[in-house]
Amino acid sequence: MEDIPTFLTVVALALFDSEGRILLQQRPAGKHHAGLWEFPGGKVEAGEFPRDALVREIEEELAIALDPQTLSPCHFAEDYGHTPIVLLLYTSRQAGVRPRGMDGQAWRWSLPAEAAALPLAPMDRALLNLLSDKAA
Numbered sequence: 001m002e003d004i005p006t007f008l009t010v011v012a013l014a015l016f017d018s019e020g021r022i023l024l025q026q027r028p029a030g031k032h033h034a035g036l037w038e039f040p041g042g043k044v045e046a047g048e049f050p051r052d053a054l055v056r057e058i059e060e061e062l063a064i065a066l067d068p069q070t071l072s073p074c075h076f077a078e079d080y081g082h083t084p085i086v087l088l089l090y091t092s093r094q095a096g097v098r099p100r101g102m103d104g105q106a107w108r109w110s111l112p113a114e115a116a117a118l119p120l121a122p123m124d125r126a127l128l129n130l131l132s133d134k135a136a
């Protein structure tokens with residue numbers, strides 16, 4: 001059997017603030033799905049565990065030192081497009097976070113209803129609906 005994964009694993013974070021808002025970022029120009037809003041995160045690299053990949057991505061993208069102890073596995077989504085992807089969504093309520101867009105990307109805190117009105121990355125609308133009950 002070939003030692004090649006059949007799908008990409010992507011990890012993403014729904015970070016809640018004390019008002020039940022979620023941190024979203026806009027995919028930068030030049031990337032796949034540029035301009036769409038998403039939960040911060042990215043691809044799990046070979047040899048990495050998902051939550052380590054998430055801590056790395058959040059540091060790289062938003063200069064947030066995420067405490068892994070605050071992470072809870074929450075939902076997953078799948079997209080069987082050209083490159084099949086399984087996205088693992090975690091939540092965190094880590095306090096005192098001050099994001100910086102390290103790729104020059106925009107970011108915002110949004111209530112679930114506000115987030116639903118944004119143009120979202122493909123798998124995110126379903127994930128947002130599942131998250132809405134966790135906002136309060």
Ligand SMILES: Nc1nc2c([nH]c(=O)n2[C@@H]2O[C@H](COP(=O)(O)OP(=O)(O)OP(=O)(O)O)[C@@H](O)[C@H]2O)c(=O)[nH]1
Nearest residue numbers: 010012032033038039040041042043085121122123124
């Ligand atoms: N990070 C992230 N990716 C998402 C979300 N929803 C969703 O459909 N995706 C898709 O999952 C894939 C993740 O790739 P990515 O581009 O974020 O990963 P990465 O930062 O490691 O990519 P790179 O290779 O450009 O550095 C993209 O096709 C992206 O559009 C989401 O909420 N967060």
